[in-house]
Amino acid sequence: MAAPAAVPVSPVAAAPSSPGDEGGKSLREVFEAASKGHIEATNKLEKxxxxxxxxxxxxxxxxxxxxxxxxxxxxxxxxxxxxxxxxxxxxxxxxxxxxxxxxxxxxxxxxxxxxxxxxxxxxxxxxxxxxxxxxxxxxxxxxxxxxxxxxxxxxxxERALATVGGSPSGGFINANSPLAKPAPRNSDGSWPNESCTIDDPTTGGCITPRTLHAYNQARAAGFKRHTSCHRSGGGGEHPKGQACDFSSGAEGFKNSHATGGDRTYGNNLASFYIKNANRLGVLYVIWYRQIWMPGTGWRSYSGGSSPAGAHTNHVHLSMI
Missing domain, CATH: 1.10.287 (Helix Hairpins)
Structure with missing residues (x-):
């Protein structure tokens, strides 16, 4: 009796190392300038x-x-x-x-x-x-x-946000989020200028000391799923070593919207960075069709219908 023919098994596609770009270049530049200007002016005001x-x-x-x-x-x-x-x-x-x-x-x-x-x-x-x-x-x-x-x-x-939604939203806030260890500041309380000088533990590129500190603080708080920080192409903070993408799924960046425990993981991670924004030097956070900036709080965000564009499969963090 002949042996049954083997049933071919489709290989499981490896999770991509990065979910892709975050919005358009001009939009990212406005987000960066607005948030950085707000943070710097707020520091000067407090001083x-x-x-x-x-x-x-x-x-x-x-x-x-x-x-x-x-x-x-x-x-x-x-x-x-x-x-x-x-x-x-x-x-x-x-x-x-x-x-x-x-x-x-x-x-x-x-x-x-x-x-x-x-x-x-x-x-x-x-x-x-x-x-x-x-x-x-x-x-x-x-x-x-x-x-x-x-x-x-x-x-x-708000003008930039109006092009991608921009209406006030409930956002992701958790009073029980752990406190992070503050990142080093200048003696006058301002943030030191940093460049991409530290080996990125998530890629073969580099990141800033402050970005590495934010990454390590998240891991110390229990957020240890796949992460990708430095990116050689494109614009925004990734090529400067000032941004990281944190997969909500345990197996990496899936091409699907997070649900259940994966979504809870993303909610908690976004909440962690918002609670510690001033301690760590957070510029802005994007997660699940919403964006947080220090001058506006949580607002709706429409970066596209795909999980990468809508940021429903990863939390994006940009650092000052």
């Missing part, structure tokens, strides 16, 4: 508010010193008036002896030095108060300037 607060405390101390010095000099003036406005010459002429004359002369010199110092200190302290008030006025102007920049960047983002 200005901190300087204003410090100057306010300094001014309170200076004004208290002005009041104290004014009171001391007022006492001296009142005492001089009560004694008939004694002059140095009259005090010396009333000396009964040469020793008394010298003693009075020394005393007058000490009084003159003391009163002169007090007067000079009062004048200088008042000048300090004026300078502090002027500095506070400058900080108020700076804050108005940065608020205008923030409003302008929000308008830019």
């Amino acid at each position: 200005s508010k901190k300087r204003q607060s410090d100057l306010g405390l300094q001014l309170e101390l200076i004004e208290a010193r002005v009041q104290s010095l004014s009171a001391e000099l007022g006492t001296v003036a009142a005492e001089s008036y009560r004694l008939g406005r004694l002059t140095p010459m009259s005090m010396l002429l009333n000396s009964a002896s040469p020793d008394a004359f010298l003693e009075r002369a020394a005393g007058l010199d000490v009084l003159a030095q003391r009163d002169g110092r007090k007067l000079r200190e009062l004048i200088e302290t008042r000048d300090q108060a004026d300078r502090a008030k002027a500095a506070i006025d400058n900080e108020v102007k700076e804050q108005k300037k940065q608020l205008a920049v923030i409003a302008k960047k929000k308008q830019d983002a």
Whole structure:
């Protein structure tokens, strides 16, 4: 009896290493510029508010010193008036002896030095108060300037979003998302400029130190499914090593919309990056037909009908 013929088995297609491009070049450039401008202006605004607060405390101390010095000099003036406005010459002429004359002369010199110092200190302290008030006025102007920049960047983002949906959405927020370890900042609180200098653990390319930190923090929080960061072609943040795509499926980027546990995984990952956006330096996040930017929050996003274009099979992360 002949053996049954073998049934041919179709090979399982390997999951692609990357889901593809994220939207058009011009749109990505607007997203990047708007989000980066918002983040930079917000940092400047917060620094200005901190300087204003410090100057306010300094001014309170200076004004208290002005009041104290004014009171001391007022006492001296009142005492001089009560004694008939004694002059140095009259005090010396009333000396009964040469020793008394010298003693009075020394005393007058000490009084003159003391009163002169007090007067000079009062004048200088008042000048300090004026300078502090002027500095506070400058900080108020700076804050108005940065608020205008923030409003302008929000308008830019909303105009760009209008071409891909753009209506407010519920987004992905989870109060129970773990906190990430903050990425290094400059001493003034701003983000340091970084280039693609670190080996990308997900591809053969490179990424920035801040992108690597964000990637490692996600893995430390339990998000360890397939990821692809650097991409040599195209535009946006991928070629600069400032973006990663995180597969929602355990087996890689599937050409299908995530459902069930895969969608929950994507929801939780997107929520993790939003909760830690300021700690990590997140520029924007796209997941499941929605996009988050710091100036707008979650908005609807229509990048196409395919799972890659709609971002329903991966979470896209862009870093500042």
